[in-house]
Amino acid sequence: MAKLEISDCQERLARFAKAMSHPTRIAILHFLAQRNECFFGDIHEVLPIAKATVSQHLSELKEAGLIQGTIEPPKVKYCINPENWAIARQLFSGMFDEYRPEKKDSCCGG
Amino acid sequence: MAKLEISDCQERLARFAKAMSHPTRIAILHFLAQRNECFFGDIHEVLPIAKATVSQHLSELKEAGLIQGTIEPPKVKYCINPENWAIARQLFSGMFDEYRPEKKDSCCGG
DNA sequence: AATATTGTTTGTAATTTTGCGAACAATTAA
DNA sequence: TTAATTGTTCGCAAAATTACAAACAATATT
Numbered sequence: 001m002a003k004l005e006i007s008d009c010q011e012r013l014a015r016f017a018k019a020m021s022h023p024t025r026i027a028i029l030h031f032l033a034q035r036n037e038c039f040f041g042d043i044h045e046v047l048p049i050a051k052a053t054v055s056q057h058l059s060e061l062k063e064a065g066l067i068q069g070t071i072e073p074p075k076v077k078y079c080i081n082p083e084n085w086a087i088a089r090q091l092f093s094g095m096f097d098e099y100r101p102e103k104k105d106s107c108c109g110g
Numbered sequence: 111m112a113k114l115e116i117s118d119c120q121e122r123l124a125r126f127a128k129a130m131s132h133p134t135r136i137a138i139l140h141f142l143a144q145r146n147e148c149f150f151g152d153i154h155e156v157l158p159i160a161k162a163t164v165s166q167h168l169s170e171l172k173e174a175g176l177i178q179g180t181i182e183p184p185k186v187k188y189c190i191n192p193e194n195w196a197i198a199r200q201l202f203s204g205m206f207d208e209y210r211p212e213k214k215d216s217c218c219g220g
Numbered sequence: 221a222a223t224a225t226t227g228t229t230t231g232t233a234a235t236t237t238t239g240c241g242a243a244c245a246a247t248t249a250a
Numbered sequence: 251t252t253a254a255t256t257g258t259t260c261g262c263a264a265a266a267t268t269a270c271a272a273a274c275a276a277t278a279t280t
Contacts, residue, residue: 003156004137004141004157004158004269006133006136006137008135010133010136010137010140011133013130013136014130014131014132014133014135014136017127017128017130017131017136018125018127018128018131018132020124020205021124021127021128021130021131022124022128022172022241022267022268023116023120023121023124024116025124025267026116026120026124026127026205027114027116027120028119029205029206030205031114032209033208033209033213034208035209036209039226040226040227040228040229041225041226041257042152046226047114049269050151050225050269050270050271051226051228051266052227052228052229052230052267052269052270052272053270054227055227055228055229056228056267056268056269057268059228060267067251068214069215071227071276073226073276073277073278074225074226074227074276074277074278075145075225075226076225076226076228080209082209082211084204085206085209088206089203089206092202092203092206093199093203093206094201095136095139095140095143096198096199096202096203098140098143098196099142099143099145099146099190099192099195101146101190101192110173110215132237133239134238142233149256150256150257150258151255151256151257154257159239159240160239160240160241161238161256161257161258162239162240162241162242162257162258162260163238163240164240164257165258166237166238166258167238169258170237175263181246181257183246183248183256183267184245184246184247184255184256184257185255185256185257186250186256186258188259192257217262221280222279222280223278223279223280224275224277224278224279224280225276225277225278225279226275226277226278227271227274227275227276227278228273228274228275228276229273229275230271230272230274231270231271231272231273232269232270232271233268233269233270234267234268234269235266235267235268235269236264236265236266236267236268237252237264237265237267238263238264238265238266239262239263239264239265240261240262240263241260241261241262242259242260242261243258243259243261244257244258244259244260245256245257245259246254246255246256246257246258247254247255247256247264248253248254248255248256249252249253249254250251250252250253250254250256
C-alpha cells in the first residue's frame, strides 16, 4: 500500500493551480496577460478590494512564479513571468492530455 | 474604480484550479486519467493517507466536476468526467494562450 | 525639512482547508 | 441473523486562506 509517490511535476502543478485557485487572482492574471505589464496602481484601480489584499494576491502569484515584479520608484511594475508561464502551460496541458477517452460511450455508466 | 467584473468563465476556471490545488488531488486525477475508471479502494490503496481523507478529496474533485462516481455495490467506481474535463482543458489553455510575448526581450527588466 | 505618492507589512478576525479516528450506512457472505 | 466488506459522514483539532484598516517604508516634490 501507499506506493504512489507524488512527483515534483505534480507538486509543481498543484502549486500553480493553487495560485490560480482564486477568482481575483485569475482576474489579475488575465489583466496582466493582456497588457504584458503594468503598475500595482493599475491593478488595484480595477479591483473592488483593499490595496493590502491586492498586494497579498500579487505576492502569492509572485511566489508561485506566475508573475514577477520590479520596483520602479515610486511604483512597482508587474508582469507575467514568461518562463514559468510556459512551464505552467505545459504542466496543465500535459495533465489534461493524459485523459484520452477511447470509447464514445462514457464511463461510470454516465 | 472597481470596473473589473469577474466573468463566469473566470469563476469556473478558479473553481477547477482550486480542485487541482492539492498534490494528492493531482495524483488522484493522474491516476484516474490513466485508468479511465477504478474503485475507491484502488485509489486508497495507493495513497498514504486515511480513507476518510481520500473520500474528502474525491468529494471535492466531484463537486468541482472533474470526476464522477457511481455506486456499484458494495463498491464505488470513480472516473474522469469527460465533459467537464474538456471544459477545464479549454479554460486553462484559453488562459495560458492569452499571454503572447511579442518581443523576445522579457518584460519587467527581467 | 516637510509633504505627498506608491505599495508593502503588520495585526487581527472570520472562514476554509486538511487530516484523522470513530461511528455509521449499505450491500454481500456465512 | 451475524459477520465481513466497502465507503461515507461526523466531530474534532491544527493550519492555511482571505480580507481589511492602520502603520510603515521609500522615493519624489515643495
